[in-house]
Amino acid sequence: QPGIPLVSVNDARCVNGNTELSLQQGEFSRDAKAAKDSAPLRWPVPIRAAVNGNAESRLVLDGTATLTLAGCGAYVINSGQAGYFRSLYPAANITALADSFTSLPAMDQGGLLADNWELGIGGYQPMAQALTLVEAVPVSASDAILATLPGYYADLYGIFDGNDATQTRLLAVASAKLKPVLDRIGYDARTGEGPQVPLVRQSLIQTLGSMGEPVLLAAARRRYAALATDASALDGPLKFTWLGIVAKYADQSTWNDLRQRANAATTSLDKQQLFALLGRSVDAALAQQALDLALTDEPGKTTSAAIVGTVAGNHDRLAVDFVLANREQYESLIDVSARSGALADLGGGSADPAMADTLDAYADQYLTADSRPTTDRAIAAIRERAASRARLRPEIEAWLAR
Numbered sequence: 001q002p003g004i005p006l007v008s009v010n011d012a013r014c015v016n017g018n019t020e021l022s023l024q025q026g027e028f029s030r031d032a033k034a035a036k037d038s039a040p041l042r043w044p045v046p047i048r049a050a051v052n053g054n055a056e057s058r059l060v061l062d063g064t065a066t067l068t069l070a071g072c073g074a075y076v077i078n079s080g081q082a083g084y085f086r087s088l089y090p091a092a093n094i095t096a097l098a099d100s101f102t103s104l105p106a107m108d109q110g111g112l113l114a115d116n117w118e119l120g121i122g123g124y125q126p127m128a129q130a131l132t133l134v135e136a137v138p139v140s141a142s143d144a145i146l147a148t149l150p151g152y153y154a155d156l157y158g159i160f161d162g163n164d165a166t167q168t169r170l171l172a173v174a175s176a177k178l179k180p181v182l183d184r185i186g187y188d189a190r191t192g193e194g195p196q197v198p199l200v201r202q203s204l205i206q207t208l209g210s211m212g213e214p215v216l217l218a219a220a221r222r223r224y225a226a227l228a229t230d231a232s233a234l235d236g237p238l239k240f241t242w243l244g245i246v247a248k249y250a251d252q253s254t255w256n257d258l259r260q261r262a263n264a265a266t267t268s269l270d271k272q273q274l275f276a277l278l279g280r281s282v283d284a285a286l287a288q289q290a291l292d293l294a295l296t297d298e299p300g301k302t303t304s305a306a307i308v309g310t311v312a313g314n315h316d317r318l319a320v321d322f323v324l325a326n327r328e329q330y331e332s333l334i335d336v337s338a339r340s341g342a343l344a345d346l347g348g349g350s351a352d353p354a355m356a357d358t359l360d361a362y363a364d365q366y367l368t369a370d371s372r373p374t375t376d377r378a379i380a381a382i383r384e385r386a387a388s389r390a391r392l393r394p395e396i397e398a399w400l401a402r
Contacts, residue, residue: 001041001043003041004085005025005026006025006027006028006086007023007025007085008026009021009022009023009087009093010023011090012090018068018069018070019051019071019072019073020068021069021077022064022066023061023065025042025043025061025063026040028086028124030384042062045083045085046058046060046082046083047060047061047077047083048078048079048082048083049078049079050075051070051072051073051074053103055070057069073100076097076104076112078108080107081107087115088125091129094132097133097136098135099136101136101137102136102140106142109137110144112133113133116133117155120392121388121392123388127392127395127396127399128395128398128399131396134149135177139177143194143196143199146204147199147203149177150178150206151203153173153174153211154207156174157170157211159393159396161351163393169400170211170400171213174207175213178204178207181204182201182208185200187219189236201238202241205238205242205245206244209244209248210248212248212249217245217249220242220245224246224254240277243258244277247281248281248314249281250281255278258277259275259278262299263298272302272306275307276310277310279291279294279306279307280311280313280314284315284318287311287314287318288322294307294333302333304333308322308330309345312346312347312349313349316347319346323342324343340367341375345374345378347359348377350382351389352382353382355382356378356383359375359382360375362375363375
């Protein structure tokens, strides 16, 4: 059956050198209110639980149960992360897990980070509990964990879109955590490095660069400038990661240069990717230039649609309003089968209730009942995102102010 089980530890006590857990099964939803407003589904959930460093105890949970674990201390109820469920812990255990984080198996570290992040975003627990675990990850963590770590900081940064002051503070926190890792592994591949190091490197450069971290931005611009004398200066797996950073923070001169490079590209893939980069600028005036360019013959039909989509990444309102004003021209750029969901794709990442209203009005005017589902899902996601950000921002700001 559909859905994700939620296993909550309602009580945990140390009794005669063992830990007694009181477990309860529920259902996880990204929207906690929606889950509470309906009867939760039930599953038989296999539990493998252990106090850190001790032997496992097992049971199949169907409703509620008590489970005794050998030893006392920080415990995990999805040992090895083989179970398909979210684990909700008391705050005291989150603190204990953070304190002993480095001694946990990497698989459990990753599962705890993911579970607590989703539970915080969904409103099942204070976001500070998830942030405590993220903060506990050391720069010496396994590459598998380090590859996922930047994504949490990127999510935090996105929650504060439009709040430059808090984003600046978050950049400082992210840089203090992530920059030492990047300094250790370097910007370029090294002989003999582990198979996951390239993933760590790409994640770090992409996240910090997208946030505008000054050192990363300067490095991207140096590498881009080198193209003037060495056409292969950016060749390699991170070519478009570096170019994406340059494009996001481009000035008019750099934007013009990227446009020239797009027109001079020798392969259709490079041409399409370079043209799409023109829509990535955080500068609204350059984003508008990219939109205007998309309605010309210069980029080509498929590429023109990609430019509009890229603009929506940083300027969803600008992109949606542009498409509404030029609807027939824009729809001529995309396949007929994609047209009913096109506006939802452009505006669906918004957290502005006004965007939901815009999509709703568009659907009422142009879509049939059968073609509305994609747009209706986008509308619901926008409204949920707006509500969750309103709840999360004070929590995160309080955590930053500790």
